[in-house]
Amino acid sequence: xxxxxxxxxxxxxxxxxxxxxxxxxxxxxxxxxxxxxxxxxxxxxxxxxxxxxxxxxxxxxxxxxxxxxxxxxxxxxxxxxxxxxxxxxxxxxxxxxxxxxxxxxxxxxxxx
Amino acid sequence: xxxxxxxxxxxxxxxxxxxxxxxxxxxxxxxxxxxxxxxxxxxxxxxxxxxxxxxxxxxxxxxxxxxxxxxxxxxxxxxxxxxxxxxxxxxxxxxxxxxxxxxxxxxxxxxxxxx
Numbered sequence: 408x409x410x411x412x413x414x415x416x417x418x419x420x421x422x423x424x425x426x427x428x429x430x431x432x433x434x435x436x437x438x439x440x441x442x443x444x445x446x447x448x449x450x451x452x453x454x455x456x457x458x459x460x461x462x463x464x465x466x467x468x469x470x471x472x473x474x475x476x477x478x479x480x481x482x483x484x485x486x487x488x489x490x491x492x493x494x495x496x497x498x499x500x501x502x503x504x505x506x507x508x509x510x511x512x513x514x515x516x517x518x519x
Numbered sequence: 520x521x522x523x524x525x526x527x528x529x530x531x532x533x534x535x536x537x538x539x540x541x542x543x544x545x546x547x548x549x550x551x552x553x554x555x556x557x558x559x560x561x562x563x564x565x566x567x568x569x570x571x572x573x574x575x576x577x578x579x580x581x582x583x584x585x586x587x588x589x590x591x592x593x594x595x596x597x598x599x600x601x602x603x604x605x606x607x608x609x610x611x612x613x614x615x616x617x618x619x620x621x622x623x624x625x626x627x628x629x630x631x632x633x634x
Contacts, residue, residue: 411561416559441622441623443625448608448628448630449628450523450525450625450626450627450628451609451611451621451623452625453560453622453624456622478591494598497561497562499623502559506564506567506577507552507564507623509561509562510561511560512559512561513560
């Protein structure tokens, strides 16, 4: 079965610093890849998705992610973090055979 | 505006009681899902439905039941057989069926606490 790992449970960055959240998946073929963000007590909002084509995808709120087939990774990045980015971030994959599989999440804290 | 509405947002239950969480969508999506979220465990699939009057068990269906009598509605019942029901429950939908790629759209969630 496919799985998704997010190695960092909690990350703290200073406002204005750059951010990279890691995501690795295990699956033989290239699945469809997603990043979602969740504020406390809220539902999940889609930040960006990769289906095919350009491996660098742009999303909302200034986020981008890069798909690296050789590393089975789909890391999320932002060049300058804002205090409002503090939230939980989930990587997810869909291989069209099993249902969506979500990673355990990375909680982001932002220092003023 | 189109979206997914979950109710209630907060629910308290005594042990031994069944409770039903509502999920309504006006996105005209065919597929609907229920997830359970616990701290540090991501989202786990409880049940999903791709068409009216049909649904399938997910990874943690024991102690839960669903119905899909209308395209717009996919209520989840947490039965007394669910050993540890305190959690945050999320409903989602997608316009794409299983053989097509598509993103999930989520409701705002329902937090169930067993007293």
